[in-house]
Amino acid sequence: MKRKRWKAVGNAELWAQFKFAVAAADAFTCVMVGRSACDGPLQACHVIPKQRLKRMGYGAEDIYSVDAAFTACRRHHTRHDSHLERIPDGLLPERCKEFADRIEEERVAALPKR
Numbered sequence: 001m002k003r004k005r006w007k008a009v010g011n012a013e014l015w016a017q018f019k020f021a022v023a024a025a026d027a028f029t030c031v032m033v034g035r036s037a038c039d040g041p042l043q044a045c046h047v048i049p050k051q052r053l054k055r056m057g058y059g060a061e062d063i064y065s066v067d068a069a070f071t072a073c074r075r076h077h078t079r080h081d082s083h084l085e086r087i088p089d090g091l092l093p094e095r096c097k098e099f100a101d102r103i104e105e106e107r108v109a110a111l112p113k114r
Contacts, residue, residue, distance in 0.1 A: 018064040019044045026071035031091045040074025045087070047096040048103055056107065067099035 022044040030038045046053075046069045053063050062068065070093050072080060079085035089097070 014060060014064055018066070018069070021066045022069045023071050025066050025095070026093060029071065030073040030076055031070050031087060031093070032072060032076045035091070036076075036085065038073040038075060042071050043074055043077045044069040045072040045077045045080060047092065047100050049081075053103070056103070058103075065099065067095040070096050 023042050028042065030042060032038065046063075048068065050063055053068070070087070072087065076085065076087070080087050
């Protein structure tokens, strides 16, 4: 069975700007520093998966918003995405919590009324 290919949103320049802006917003530090061992380069880790945002109809402006992601090293990003070691809510930047709350409010508002 072939995997469905996702249509890319944005471009390489937008992604590079996004990654730098997220790292700068988090002082170029993994949010899990001091909690467990870090390994690998820093990465921008979406608080809501990009694919979910795309399915919900959000475009590059929201997907690559600094508020949509936090900084994690490669190890923690991989472990977070695979549900082996989720980033605790208390370690998420406030901007990410507000972004997730806004997306959830918009999702609920779009549901059919009973």
